[in-house]
Amino acid sequence: MKSRLRFMMQLGFTLLVCLFMVVPIAMSVMAGLTENYFIGLKSGLTLRWVHEVWQLYSDTIWLSIKLALACLLITILIGVPAAYGLLRSRRRWANAIEELLLLPVAVPGLATALALLLAYGSYREFRGSWLFILVGHVLFTLPFMVRAVLSVMQTAKLPQLEEAAASLGASFWQRFFAVVVPNCMSGILAGALMVVTLSIGEFNITWMLHTPLTKTLPVGLADSYASMRLEIGSAYTLIFLLMVVPLLVAIQWAGRLTEQRR
Amino acid sequence: MSSSVSITLNQCSRTFTGGNMALKPLDLQVNAGETLVLLGPSGCGKTTTLRIISGLESPDIGGQVLFGERDVTALPIEKRDVGMVFQNYALFPNMSVADNIAYGLKIQRLPRAEIAQRLDDVMRMVDLQGFGERRIDALSGGQKQRVALARAIAVRPKVLLFDEPLAALDAKLRDRLRIEIGQLLRELGTTAVYVTHDQDEAMALGDRIAVMQAGRIAQLGTPQEIYHQPANAFVADFIGAVNCLEVLGTQPDGGLVVHGGALAAAHLQGVSSVYCRPEDIQVVPVGQADVRGKVVQSIFLGQTQRLLVDTGGTTPLQIEAPSRQRWPNGTAIGLRLPAQVLFHPEPAKAAVNAKEVANG
Numbered sequence: 001m002k003s004r005l006r007f008m009m010q011l012g013f014t015l016l017v018c019l020f021m022v023v024p025i026a027m028s029v030m031a032g033l034t035e036n037y038f039i040g041l042k043s044g045l046t047l048r049w050v051h052e053v054w055q056l057y058s059d060t061i062w063l064s065i066k067l068a069l070a071c072l073l074i075t076i077l078i079g080v081p082a083a084y085g086l087l088r089s090r091r092r093w094a095n096a097i098e099e100l101l102l103l104p105v106a107v108p109g110l111a112t113a114l115a116l117l118l119a120y121g122s123y124r125e126f127r128g129s130w131l132f133i134l135v136g137h138v139l140f141t142l143p144f145m146v147r148a149v150l151s152v153m154q155t156a157k158l159p160q161l162e163e164a165a166a167s168l169g170a171s172f173w174q175r176f177f178a179v180v181v182p183n184c185m186s187g188i189l190a191g192a193l194m195v196v197t198l199s200i201g202e203f204n205i206t207w208m209l210h211t212p213l214t215k216t217l218p219v220g221l222a223d224s225y226a227s228m229r230l231e232i233g234s235a236y237t238l239i240f241l242l243m244v245v246p247l248l249v250a251i252q253w254a255g256r257l258t259e260q261r262r
Numbered sequence: 263m264s265s266s267v268s269i270t271l272n273q274c275s276r277t278f279t280g281g282n283m284a285l286k287p288l289d290l291q292v293n294a295g296e297t298l299v300l301l302g303p304s305g306c307g308k309t310t311t312l313r314i315i316s317g318l319e320s321p322d323i324g325g326q327v328l329f330g331e332r333d334v335t336a337l338p339i340e341k342r343d344v345g346m347v348f349q350n351y352a353l354f355p356n357m358s359v360a361d362n363i364a365y366g367l368k369i370q371r372l373p374r375a376e377i378a379q380r381l382d383d384v385m386r387m388v389d390l391q392g393f394g395e396r397r398i399d400a401l402s403g404g405q406k407q408r409v410a411l412a413r414a415i416a417v418r419p420k421v422l423l424f425d426e427p428l429a430a431l432d433a434k435l436r437d438r439l440r441i442e443i444g445q446l447l448r449e450l451g452t453t454a455v456y457v458t459h460d461q462d463e464a465m466a467l468g469d470r471i472a473v474m475q476a477g478r479i480a481q482l483g484t485p486q487e488i489y490h491q492p493a494n495a496f497v498a499d500f501i502g503a504v505n506c507l508e509v510l511g512t513q514p515d516g517g518l519v520v521h522g523g524a525l526a527a528a529h530l531q532g533v534s535s536v537y538c539r540p541e542d543i544q545v546v547p548v549g550q551a552d553v554r555g556k557v558v559q560s561i562f563l564g565q566t567q568r569l570l571v572d573t574g575g576t577t578p579l580q581i582e583a584p585s586r587q588r589w590p591n592g593t594a595i596g597l598r599l600p601a602q603v604l605f606h607p608e609p610a611k612a613a614v615n616a617k618e619v620a621n622g
Contacts, residue, residue: 168366
């Protein structure tokens with residue numbers, strides 16, 4: 001009887017904590033779907049605000065997706081060879097470079113952005129294009145790709161596998177694509193999901209680097225909170241959640257996949 | 263099968279960063295079709311030698327590696343036409359059994375029909391029929407090493423290299439695979455170099471054995487030569503068990519006085535010690551014995567037992583006795599050590615040493 005009571009109390013507490021965290025999200029979602037937030041659900045449900053957000057801000061959503069995919073491509077192209085290089089190089093060097101790579105994560109995004117502006121702000125074409133923001137995103141997300149890939153590489157006994165492939169006549173590139181890349185796929189996948197999620201949600205750097213013509217989703221979101229009706233901001237949040245939550249679930253799934261491989 | 267080649271190492275040494283010379287300048291010839299075993303304790307340079315032959319490592323400047331007449335010193339491993347089997351299998355976990363074995367054939371861009379044919383052949387040779395679609399992590403250790411073996415021989419290499427392939431397996435499996443590898447090597451007739459620290463493996467597989475110690479070859483010879491005529495005390499001690507009896511003096515008739523008795527050994531005059539193998543010592547009635555002592559311990563080994571006999575020397579003698587007889591500790595025992603089983607690894611040097619001692 002006593003243990004049952006304790007179980008009920010634990011359950012109650014857990015539900016309370018969940019509620020505390022879920023209610024704001026649910027309220028925000030509901031706000032985006034009700035006719036008038038101040039009147040409440042009585043005013044009726046509508047997709048009008050979602051539709052309006054789409055009309056006002058769809059280009060920010062497309063830009064965010066474009067940025068995320070471009071960022072992913074570049075971090076894979078740079079990150080996988082970089083992780084491989086770190087794996088093969090001597091320890092002292094590797095550690096120093098790994099720490100350097102982490103710098104953009106440790107330094108506030110605003111500072112990174114300021115540095116980029118100081119260095120490249122005078123190149124007008126570049127400054128005004130989405131590629132400028134891409135540079136910031138790559139700087140910020142690259143370490144996540146490198147670390148994810150490197151940690152898988154370190155457990156995969158790659159040097160031995162490569163020696164075996166070489167003994168069978170495989171050249172460096174044949175080894176790289178047939179042995180190295182497939183055997184750190186779970187790391188690349190985990191890194192990729194991380195990079196896409198971080199890029200889509202990135203605000204600090206992007207806010208400093210954007211122009212009126214290169215607004216991303218989070219920047220647009222801030223914009224709408226500041227200048228639009230509450231319902232529009234909420235509907236915008238809803239769209240953001242719909243994009244990001246599946247990615248977060250996928251990250252969990254990829255993480256479990258990586259653990260199984262070990 | 264491609265015709266086998268000889269392997270020649272000329273003055274191959276290897277110095278690692280930090281100045282540690284893992285391999286002293288080494289000359290070595292492996293005859294075509296022969297299996298040479300590199301045997302020694304860890305750190306003796308055997309693996310380094312194998313890696314220099316394979317092309318995974320380069321010898322220091324001045325060293326030269328020849329396959330047949332061809333100088334391959336500058337070629338990396340992928341151009342040397344070798345097949346290699348590693349201790350930890352090094353199978354590609356992203357590929358099936360069949361894809362692992364066929365990997366080298368695909369690199370060679372062989373026609374698909376030929377690949378299928380060879381795959382079939384080698385899988386039959388290593389007794390893996392029906393395993394083609396299996397995942398690597400669904401195999402046992404023994405099966406994994408068979409796949410690795412099949413993968414190495416599928417490309418029909420000129421030279422087969424083994425880096426302690428059985429060290430990760432349990433004893434029974436090790437014995438079985440050892441026999442299979444031996445049959446396979448004889449069947450293929452490929453020149454092979456086999457690295458191990460296990461003397462039984464070396465004896466069973468090697469046409470010749472190179473016993474290595476501290477970066478040098480201590481002795482190179484057939485298993486029989488290595489066992490019965492070891493070149494020095496290290497080899498004698500490393501291969502099998504050996505007794506070392508200190509010579510205390512010489513009798514007027516030439517007999518060597520040792521703890522517990524005297525030995526007749528006309529061929530070993532002037533040595534400071536004599537060696538003999540445990541299995542060469544006979545147990546005889548105490549009255550007819552060359553050497554007498556007391557049993558201090560008996561170790562039951564199944565087919566035989568090992569007795570430790572105290573004859574008054576610093577270390578007890580090891581002898582091998584039939585396993586059914588009981589030898590309680592303290593039992594008096596008589597031993598016969600026939601002259602023909604007594605040896606000294608370095609009789610000439612030992613004689614010099616003995617003289618120096620006498621003069622000094």
